[in-house]
Every structure is written in structure tokens, then in C-alpha cells.
Amino acid sequence: MSKADVIIIGGGVIGCAAAYYLQKNGVQVLVLEKDEIGAGSSSRNGGGVRQSARNIRELPLAMYAVRNMWPVLGEELGVDIEYCQQGNLRLGKTVEHERILQQLVAQGQATGLDMVMLTAAQVREICPHIAEEVTTASFCPTDGHANPLISTLAFYKKAREMGTEFITGEQVQALTLRRGKIAGVLTARGKYEASTVIVAAALNSRAIINSIGVDIPLQSSLIECLVTDAQPPMFPYMIGTAPANFYGHQTSHGSFVFGGSSGLEPYGPNVEQPISQPLTPPAICRAVLGYFPILGRARVVRTWSGFLDKTPDLLPVISKVTDISGLILACGFSGHGFGIAPIVGKLLSELVEEKTLTLPLDAFSFGRFKPFM
Amino acid sequence: MYRIENHPILHQFDKGQRVSFLLDGKEMEGFAGEPIAIALRNSGVLVHRYTAKRAEPRGIFCAIGRCNDCVMIVDGTPNVRTCVTPLQAGMNVETQYGIQSRGAAENND
Amino acid sequence: MKECVIRRTAAKEPFMAKLEDSMIVCRCEEITKGEIRQAVYDGMMTMNEVKRYLRTGMGLCQGQSCSRKVRDIIAEEMSVPRETIEISSARNPIRPVPMSIYANDKACKRR
Amino acid sequence: MIRYEVIVIGAGPAGLSAAIEAAAHGLQVLVFDENAKPGGQLFKQIHKFFGSKEHQARERGFRIGEKLLAEALGLGVKVILGAQVIGIFAHRQVTVMQGDHMEYYVGNSIIIATGATENVISFSGWTLPGVIGAGAAQTMMNIHGLRPGKKVLMVGSGNVGVVVGYQLIQAGCQIAAVIDGAPHIGGYGVHAAKIARMGVPFYLSHTILQAHGTKSVSGATIVEVDSFWQPVPGSEKNLDVDVICLAVGLSPLAELPRLAGCRMQDNPLKGGLVPVCNQYNETTVKDIYMAGDAAGIEEASSAMIQGRITGNAIAHQHGYIENTEFDQCHTKYQGALNQLRAGMFKRDSRKETGLRYTQEGYTLSKTLLTKGFLSTSELSVFPGIPTEVRRRQGVTPIIECTQNIPCNPCQDVCPKGCIKIGDKITNLPVMSASSCLGCGLCVASCPGQAIFLVDETYEDQFAAVTIPYELVPLPGEGSKGVACDRAGIPLGEAEVIHIRTTAYNDGTALLTMKVPIEWAMEARFFKPDHIGEGG
Structure with a gap:
């Protein structure tokens, strides 16, 4: 049926970003999405654009994106993606919390991040709504948040305008090879040809690449988010806590988005679609109210859950599959893909076009799991 | 003013x-x-709030709690x-401007 | 329907404004018919995509008042039967719940 | 986690009926409703219901609600009010917001009976205060005793529009007009006729263009539409109203079955997105059942039977009744449901164009379908209209029932058997025997208020016309007023010669007025002198 230079499997933020950067360089892209644009984790995450407390091997990607891409992305894509770079505030209440935060700050500073510890008085000054018991906090002023739903759609919108074709409702069943090289993909309706295929289909990536005998270790993990009604402006920061029992922020709309878990999720029913768990929103609410009692009156209007696609080392695979020409993987983002999506998209375009990489991708190689497999 | 004093079927309404x-x-x-x-309606008050974006009444x-159009600030x-x-x-009911009272909304500007 | 295949390529004609574009459709989030039409033109072709792009149905009533209208507008813009446009996903809670009440959950207290 | 055998969500007619049926067979039943009062829409429905005895015909909705509730409680059903079910999770877990906390329940079976939500149409100014749903109007006046305003434009001529229009007048409001985009009145002709004879104009093939006003509604512009729904230039009319009431249909409230993972279908005949159910109202998720409008829009009488069907199926499923009893009950309920679904308003023929003949072959009244009243010339062919010869013999009922509605209280209440409908309850009533006592039971019992008594032998040159009357203040005997015809047009002076009110007639007074004999077949409404004098 269709012919393109590159087929991207997956219309999430990674696939759409890659499509955008490729199409911008004149590469004809076809994106195949089994559901709709941004139906998976891209629309289910908390929207953090964060460098602090990130794995040191992933940090350069986050720092690059924050420095060079996020501040101009909305303008570049022509959509307000609600990027707010006012810092990440991580709160603590106990001596143990303080120790955790100090360690994070030390790590961050060692890698060139402008992180600081705040005293109780300092936290209260920048965030007057916190609970009395909050005694300590770390702060990373260059962190922030954006609207993940709109960001994903913005990449899609711009790529489509520039000429990328998207086909949604089209589930890829297998990859096809010709003379040992990637030749395209097969769907229930037929086949699509391209000599390069990027698999950016989160958990589904595994079944797709399995079709040609390639595998990576991926595990699904359910997490949940909730959103409240609009509240008067309270704080612009991305919020986290030392015990990491919730995270979230106030959106430009005024509503609060919080994510978290009850701890029971791994033991829940084994399901294909993410299904909300009855005990998770109460657990998130209790965690939030422990730090922001003022939000007791805010009303939860919606909750949703999503799957993380976790790898054993919690780092993504952003890599060519060396022994199969034309196959590129971009999956396993392990719950922190949104903040680095722009640079990942750009790097994927560089991989396809065989350009010099803006940043090294060695830490994310497919090959690192080879002995394991 | 708008109360039904005598209804042909329901007669009187049991009020507190x-x-x-x-x-x-x-x-x-x-x-x-x-x-x-x-x-409020009986006293002729129809406007409960002004919207956030267009400041429309x-x-x-x-009237059954579904549409959320009649929301106001009640006791803060x-x-x-x-x-x-x-x-x-003794309830303190305030007209809602966006999501705030008039005073708070003006202080934002 | 998710099974429904949609090919999405850039619109060839420029966006045409209509007389009734200024009319409010989503009462909660004050989204107009024109904004929804523009969103479809921009490539948002499902109720969830329009919802994520514009916030239609994300307000206090969670789409109870507008979802049928939004669906009709999307269908009309795409020139497809309205039945082919799937209603946005249903989500808990189906009524707003104050965080203080959500947190006050007896099952957990009994443990 | 609290377990019940049956959890019912929604204490409306369907939910309560399901609960009663299940509890009567011995199941332990818990009912949740988010409202402070149970009964759902029944408590807003102050009109008399159609149907037959087994459908509780000629009872007012709110009385049926009271009975259902008493019956449920008597059977040990637990009803928790002010309880908002916010989600259904795996294994039929139900999360409920109760007061200041959340509770978790689990049901061996769950019945979702959450009813319907009102549709809206949007037009310029539709967000102004004063534009309300018809349900809102009913809630305000029939629950809280408050008029929603002074003068109302009703948008939509379906049963909700015309019934709520009548109730607005009962509450003391004026109706400026009833409009509908369709070329025909959507509701029962008899409901429309009730307000037409009070002078309410119907504008069919009309839509609302704009609500006027800065802070609230101060007027409305309506406009005629052509067959492509396009406004006809120059046909605009401005109406001086402070309320615009939207009665443009209902949609099933089916979020809970969607959350529960039930397979859904988009069914225009059922009013929108509904779960796919088998004949016992079980969804595609085992042990999750539906009842009432949430499974497809009908009306309260059908909802009650649907509830029974569901409750009966669950009792069988859990081993409380054997196959024979189950089958018998099911057949009985299905039969009652089929009766209600018959007739020209049945749900799969409603949208059919070409409403031209009754099932007996009579030509339908065109003025009834477009203006809300029967013209005298069209009337005479119908079987409920006695001949002139018969009328000269003394008091006789005039049955102005000309559409096939599933309803037969007139046949039931007549002590002399003057009125025949037969087994098929959608048949038009036939005036047969000549032994009318003039008791007026048929007049008061007709939910459509379509039966009148005419006595052309009352006095020389004068006839006595008895009409059902449900307005306050009730005129006294001897008081003067104006007799109006079916279109609400004043004919001239009339005098009230008799007023009958009985508990059995439940608020429907029989008002007998003396009119010149030539108006005997015209005068159908009495307007007391004080009306229209700034009242």
C-alpha cells in the first residue's frame, strides 16, 4: 500500500517527535498507530520536565532538552504546550527525608545541576501552602512541567502539516524482512514498505520485534494519575517528595495533576488495558494532603491509569538493532520519557539519517541486554 | 416572589x-x-457566577447537580x-468570578 | 471506534470560518464550535484527541452536557456518520470527589 | 468491603422495581441513590400515567414513587440516599461517596439504573441564566415549589415538552409558545391538546435563533426552518420570555457500564450509547445488569417493568426461584412491556415520517399534529365521538382520543361499560352503550384529559359541558368566565354550574359549565374571569 522513507510504529510523544524532526529534514515519514494519537503513556503521565533525580546516564538528554528545546518548543510547533520552567520542589518531613534529599542534591550538583537544599523557612516563603510538618526540601530551579497531552498532539499536528502521513487504528502485527534487511511492516489490512522502521510502541514493541526474532526485556507496571477542578493559583513548581509517594503540579488551567500508586498495583489483575484500581486515588489523595492540606477541598474530577514500559535498568532503548539493517528501537522509557521526548525525537532522526549524534546514545543501546537475552 | 403558594396537585410544599x-x-x-x-432564584438572583475565560454570567x-453551571463560593x-x-x-454565599470571589479575582490583576 | 482506521494527511484547503463558530459548545471550559472545527482541521479526529487538545469535556461536568454536540461537530467536519466517532473514555470518579473525602477511606482505616 | 447479594444503583422507578422484585424473591438488596430523596424522576411527575392497571395507569407519578418506596422498604430493601457511586471496578466492586468518606461494597449482582440525562441544543445566548432544561423546570416547581420564571418558551414538543409545559401552567407560569424543529408534534396529541386549549401556540418547523439578554434571558428569537433545517429569512419572531426551557430529548446515563467494561452500542432508537444487553437486561459483563432509561430511553412505566424483568432474572440466577416461576414471571412482564411498546409512538416507529393513519385506518388529525388541537371537522370520524342523535338523548362522554396510545383506564373505570378498548390497549376507545350515568370517572381518569361530558339536554338552548380541571384557584359554582375552544380561542361567556372533587380523582376536578348549545362540541376549557387581569 503506502510507501515512505521511514515507518514509525507508535503515535505517542516519541513517535510523533521523531516524525516531526525527520519530516523537518525532508524525510518522508509514515506513522502507524494502533489506537489514536497519544492514547498511551503520552497522555497518561504527570507532565514533568525534570532533570533532578534522574538517572545519571539519562541526565545529559534531559539537560539538553531543558536547555535547548523545551523553552522554544511551543513556538516552534505553533501550539501552547504550557511549558512552565519554575523549578522542581521536593519536600520532606523527617531527618531521613532530609538525608535522601541531600543525597539527591549532591548527586545533581556533581553532574552540573543547579540544585540546592532549602530550609523550612525558605520552602514556606516560596510555597506558603505546605503542611506545617514540612521541614526540608530540595529545589532544582531549571526543572518544570508541560502539558503532555497537548505536547504530543503538537508534534503530531506540525509533522502532519509538513507532510507526514499518520494512520491510526492500524495495528502492526509483524515486521517484514527482505534479504535480511527491514522491508516494512504487516498489519491486518496489508503491508507497508520502508527500508527503515522505528519501533516506538511502548510495551507493544516487544511483540512487534519478536516477529523477526528480536527481543528486549520489558515489564509493564501500572500507575495512576488524578486531576482536580481548577483552583486559584497556588504554586508553579513541579512537586515531589523525599519518600516519592506522589508527584504533580498545578496546570495553567488551575487544576492539579497528581500521580502515584497504592503499592497494590503489581498484584492487581493481569489486564491488557490499563484499568483504574479502586484504592489508588485514595492513596494519592492521602499522600498529597499530607503535604498540602489546603487541597482537601479540591475535587477530583477524573482519574486514569497507564502502563510504564520498564527495562531492567530503568533506561530506555534508543538504538539501532545492529544485526538487522533498518530497524531502530525507541522504547522502554520506564516512566520518564516525556521530559526527554524532544531530544529523543531529534536523536532518532539523526540515527535514521546517519548524522553525527547530538548526544551519545551508548547507554541506551539494544546491545546492552544481549548477554541477558 | 416565585414561590408556589398553592399548587393544584401538590397543594403546599413542606419547607424548613x-x-x-x-x-x-x-x-x-x-x-x-x-x-x-x-x-436565590426566589429572591430574583439568577447570576451565580461569571466564567473564567469570557466573564459571562x-x-x-x-438543577440536579450534573452540569455544574450554578457553582458559587460557599463559606469560602x-x-x-x-x-x-x-x-x-448564616451561610456565606459569594458570586464566583472564574474560580474566585470578586475581591480575590481583582487582586490577581 | 478504535477499530476505525483513519488516514491523516495535511488538509489541502484553507480553514473556512463559519457564522456560528463563536457559539459555546462546552459550557464548562467555554470552548466554541469554531475552536472544535479548527481542532479537527488541525488533525484532531477523535473525541479524546479534541478533548486533550481543547479541554472539551474536561471541566466540572466531565462532558455530560457537551459530548454529543462535540461528537456531532467532529463527525460533520470529517463528513462521517456520527456513530463512527467514539465517545471519550469513561473515567472514575463519575462525580467529582473532594480530595479530603477521597482520602477518608474506611477500608484503609480498618486495616 | 461490604457484600450484598444485589446492589442497585439508582432509586428511580427502574431501580426500585428491580429491588422490589429481587427482595420479594428473598434476595438481600441494597439500593444507592445520589439524591436526598428516592424515586428518581417519579417525584417530579405530577401527571397521571398512561397504560393499564398493571402499569398503574391513572396514578400520578409521585404517588407511584411513594408506593414503590414503601413496598421496597417493607420487603427489607436497604436504601442509602445521598450516596454517590463513583465507580465500578473489577469483580463488581463499587466505590461510594457517602457523606464525608468513601465506602467499598461488592455485589453478587449489580443493577445499574442510573436513568437519563437531558440533551441540549446550542444557540446564541444559550448559556444565559434563564435557559434551563425541562428537568430543571420540573425540579424547581414540583420538588422545591418554585416557579422557574414568569413567561416560558418551551423548546421541544415531545412528551417532556408538552407535559412540563402543562405543569408550568399549573405552577402559575405562562407559556409563550412551544416550538419544535420537526414538522409534527413529537409527544402525544392529548398532552399537546391540554395546553393548546389554554391558548398555548405551537410553532412547528421552528427553531430558536437566539436568547436575548445581558445577565439573564429577556427574550428569544425563533425562526421557521425549511426541510433542510435552514432558517427561512424573514420568518423571525421575537418572544417576550424570561425562561427558555429545553426539552430536546434524553440520553441514557451509561458511564457506569462503560467503566465496568460492558460492551456498548450506539443505538439511536435507545437514545444513544447503551450497553449491549440480553433479554434479561444482563450486560456483556457477567452479573452486571441494567434497568430503565440507562439501558435505553423509554418512559417510567416501561422502566418499572424493565426493573421487574431484571430483578426476576437475578432471583433465578441466584437460585431463589425455579425455572417455571421464572419463565412465568418473565413472560408476564415481557407481555406488559410489549403492550407499552405498541402503538404509533412505539420506539422503533416514532421517527417514521408519514404519520397519517391510526392502526384502525382513521386519518390522523393534521391540526393535532401541527397545532396541538383537533379541529371539529376532523373529529367526527373517530369512534369515541357519539353521533348527534346520541348526544340529543342526554349526557354523553366525548372521547377525543385519536392516536394509538397504550392506555385504557377509561374502559376500566366506567361502571356501565360504555367505553370499549378491547385487549389491544392501543386501540382507540369506542363509545358504545347508551347508558352513561354522567359520573365523570372517565373524565377524571383519562391521563390525556381527552374525555369530556356533554349534555345537550341541559336547558333549552344551553348545554352542560364537563371538563377535567387541574388549576388553582378552583372556580366556585356560579362563577362566570370564558369558554374557550380547543385552540384556546374564547367563544364567549360561560358559567360554572357544578364542581366535583373527590379523593378518587386525585386532584382532577370535574368542572361543569353552562354554554350555549352551539358550543357544546367546541367549548373545552374554562377561563375564569380573573385570569389575564394582571394575575
């Missing part, structure tokens, strides 16, 4: 005690236990559905 409450600082009357919105629309809490929230003596 007559109580007073505040609307934007002004004393109003209604019956305890009836929805706040009903007491809104009031009762569905915004977004309270007045069509399903029972009136109590």
Missing part, C-alpha cells in the same frame, strides 16, 4: 425553617434545607453546586 444567609455580604432569606439556588441550568469553598447544596442559616 426560614433562615437568613449572606450573598456577597447582603442579607438574604430562604428556607433551611432547600437548595441554595432555590432561595451563568446560573441554574440542570469555590465550585459548590448550589442546586444540590442545602441552605443553612
